[in-house]
Amino acid sequence: MKSENFGLDARFALALAIAEEAGKVALGYYENRESLIIETKRDPQDVVSIADREVENLIRAQVVATNPDDGFLGEEYGLLAGTSGYTWVVDPIDGTSPFVNGMPNWCVSVAVLRDGQPVIGVIVAPCHGEIYASALGKGATLNGTVLSLDPKRTIRNAVTGIGANSYVTPAFVGNMVEKLLDAGGNFIRNGSGALMLAYVAAGRLVGYYEPYMHAWDCMAGFCLVREAGGWFHPFPVEGDRLIKGAPVLAAAPGAIDDLRRIASL
Structure with a gap:
């Protein structure tokens, strides 16, 4: 299906489905992380594994197959320019250091920009069983529950x-x-x-x-x-x-x- 047949709603549904699938794949690597080969990038604290690359490839392949005119920016493989006005921005595993060290504080992050502004945001935290989902004008949810911020919370009574x-x-x-x-x-x-x-x-x-x-x-x-x-x-x-x-x-x-x-x- 060509990009012109895809609007915000369809991209939102696709982003949610892709992020959930990617989260399951990443969790499989996490549960077998002892077998991963870990590489460093800029410094010893900046690490990457085959899990990062495979999850990004999975997401990119599905986006390109469904929305070939969309741009795509991933942490591991950079920017693929598009012509539709939409650009997917993806971190396949944010928190790679916790990931490879056996801590649950990592996630799959999938965003879509339209003309440079974030209009879709999905974050899946597989170890916590949590799916955060949002789209422009549609609110934000956590596992389907609507999120609404309390204006009474400040830096002095919260973290x-x-x-x-x-x-x-x-x-x-x-x-x-x-x-x-x-x-x-x-x-x-x-x-x-x-x-x-x-x-x-x-x-x-x-x-x-x-x-x-x-x-x-x-x-x-x-x-x-x-x-x-x-x-x-x-x-x-x-x-x-x-x-x-x-x-x-x-x-x-x-x-x-x-x-x-x-x-x-």
């Missing part, structure tokens, strides 16, 4: 997620933690930015901040947060910016101002 990696200095990370603590907040970091963005949409976290993150890590989460009633800082997508990193900030209504000050955004 903020943070992320860090070797793209930013230890001093920068230390300073952002200090500013959050000085403002009366507290934080967690679980190793998967996409999953923590889903937790913002679910109201488990009041916000998430990472000073440098890629589109495949955040676009699905952005859609979820927006559709649950939250806010996110715009991610640059012009030209080749979509394949480069940028600051990521998403928040529930009661935490937006505080977290923007902390992140200087």
Whole structure:
């Protein structure tokens, strides 16, 4: 079926089906992770396995077969340009380090952009049996239950997620933690930015901040947060910016101002 016959609803259904299937495949690798060959990318903390590559190939093949005019950006194999105005943005396994070390904090993240804006976001966390799903104007759900953020929750009465990696200095990370603590907040970091963005949409976290993150890590989460009633800082997508990193900030209504000050955004 050609892309022109596919609208938002059909792509949403497809994204959900593909993400669920990919989650099952990834879980199979996770349960047999002792046999995986682990490689490093930028540094010893940035790892990849055949599971990442096989899951991305599975998702890409189904998208290309059904929507050949759509673009596709995956963490492992880069950008395939499209002509339909839609671009799929996928992290086959976000949280590869927890994944290969036997911790359950990883997920499959599938987003669809339309003219640069996230209009579909699906995040599947197989170890937790959780499916987060959202589409523009259709709200956000967790296992079918509608998500709606509480505006009374702030950085002082809830928990903020943070992320860090070797793209930013230890001093920068230390300073952002200090500013959050000085403002009366507290934080967690679980190793998967996409999953923590889903937790913002679910109201488990009041916000998430990472000073440098890629589109495949955040676009699905952005859609979820927006559709649950939250806010996110715009991610640059012009030209080749979509394949480069940028600051990521998403928040529930009661935490937006505080977290923007902390992140200087």
